Amino acid sequence: MSLPLIFLIIFPLGKMLLMPEFSDLMSALKERVVLEALGRSLFTALAATAVAMVFGTPLAYIMARKNFFGKKVIEGLIDLPIMIPHPVIGIAILSLFGRNSILGRMLDRVGVEIMGSLTGIVIVLVFVGAPFYVNTVKAGFESVPIRLEKASRTLGAGMTSTFFRVTFPIVWRNIVLGAVMCTARAISEFGAVIIVAYHPMTAPVLIYERFTAYGLKYSQCVAFWLIAISLLLFVMMRLFSRPRRIQ
Amino acid sequence: MIEVNDLTIHLPGFSLKSANLKVEDHDFFALIGPTGSGKSLLLEAIMGLLPVDRGTIRLNGRDITATPPEERGLGIVYQDYALFPHLDVKANILFGVRYHAIPEKESQERFRFLVDTMNLGHLLTRHPVTLSGGEKQRVALSRALILNPGVLLLDEPLSALDPMLQDDLKNLLKSLHQELGTTFVMVSHDFSDVLFLANRGAIIHKGEIKQAGTIQELFEQPGSPFAAQFVGMKNVFSITPCNGSAVTLNGLDIQLDHPVTGHDHLALRPEEIVCDPNGSASGANRFAGTIKKLVNRGFYYDVFIRVQEVEFMAQWTRREIVKNRLEPGTETRIAIPRNSLHTF
Structure with missing residues (x-):
């Protein structure tokens, strides 16, 4: 039943990976522009994930543990970036931080530039990636029985100790998984990034540019390396977070 | 503390x-x-x-x-x-x-x-x-x-x-x-x-x-009544005190070993009701009644006995049931020791 789906994923990707010639791939790697774009993609995606982790973890905990008025609305807002067309996200960020907006001018005065900068790219990537992180980690927190936290308190551990000795060790795999999803989403973002920052160029933008300017063959070489890096990154993270076998 | x-x-x-x-x-x-x-x-x-x-x-x-x-x-x-x-x-x-x-x-x-x-x-x-x-x-x-x-x-x-x-x-x-x-x-x-x-x-x-x-x-x-039920006194009844240590339970006269004042409930453990077909028990309230139902609980039976308008529940061993040939409809006699009756 699922075979067509598997083919749909394997064939285009396989074709993409197998088509470029080895010499082309190697020469692509020697290009400074390509290396920079790949590095930028990786760096901004990881930076966005770090931001999502710092600010998203407490949010995920509150969403999993507390009931309050308007919780459903906040849940909806967290999911919203998943549904909005990507260029719309770019336009929204542009209208908020653009050079003509109040916020944009204020930031400009203190020397922070959003449009056409790495900062801007990271903000966009946080926007599109954070929902994946928050939702995954929230599910993790929900799977930790409150009773375990209560039991820890009754044994003398305060709230902070309880979090680090009970909640976190149970939920950390969800945190890694959430980070993987967030990075994955961020590294693949194109539509929103291209509106906020065509330059400095990330890998997807470079691939698009090479496709429109030089054609399929040139874009494929960059795409190959982007896919390879992503694959390596995710396999490593998965291995690292493999469930420990319990005797 | x-x-x-x-x-x-x-x-x-x-x-x-x-x-x-x-x-x-x-x-x-x-x-x-x-x-x-x-x-x-x-x-x-x-x-x-x-x-x-x-x-x-x-x-x-x-x-x-x-x-x-x-x-x-x-x-x-x-x-x-x-x-x-x-x-x-x-x-x-x-x-x-x-x-x-x-x-x-x-x-x-x-x-x-x-x-x-x-x-x-x-x-x-x-x-x-x-x-x-x-x-x-x-x-x-x-x-x-x-x-x-x-x-x-x-x-x-x-x-x-x-x-x-x-x-x-x-x-x-x-x-x-x-x-x-x-x-x-x-x-x-x-x-x-x-x-x-x-x-x-x-x-x-x-x-x-x-x-x-x-x-x-x-x-x-x-x-x-709730506490009585909970600690195993399955028989709990409303009573009207008569005089001293006698009460009326739905028309049934019952003698207690203590005087009742201000109490309006009577409770009794099922295992305290004695199966007494020959009427030989002394110092007890003795009644003739009809077995209405027997429930097999494994080692013992729950026995429901009707005496006039009152239904008592007793717990008797399998041996007693067999020995006295008890089954629904059988007429038998029961004895309720005075000191087993509790009022509140």
């Missing part, structure tokens, strides 16, 4: 109403009531895991109503044990030691004592998912007891175990209580467990404490 005064908790769909309770040092105190009566709620409130709407909780004279659970110096063992799944048995037991000022040597001694007493030596490196219910229970007990809590709270410790393990655990709890001298407060819905373990207790029903006292008092002198 724990003192609970006027404790009130409102939750959606349930409330605990103005509970008063006193647990003395070294007591094995039982909070007894059917499922959903609020006894676990009371336990969680004492532990500090539930916000309290009104009232106070004192531990050895100190008001701990607003104290966070980690500073109360109490221990709790949950019904589902709540062991930490990511830690092995040893780490589970030692979890709380670092938060208490226990000298290294003493904590090691306690650890060894508990591991020996609970027979956990061969399980120390195992994780909770691989343990049986009884093993988990013993780990949870050790984890709480190693901290030498002022009071150990036990939430239905027996209900999740099979009958064989229940007996083992009952003996273990009893000997731990005697050896350690720790005050125990146990929640239970089974009065027979309570009879074996506890020395004092309170009966709780629909969020209200109905009666408190020694287990003997609760067992012999229940103060309400």
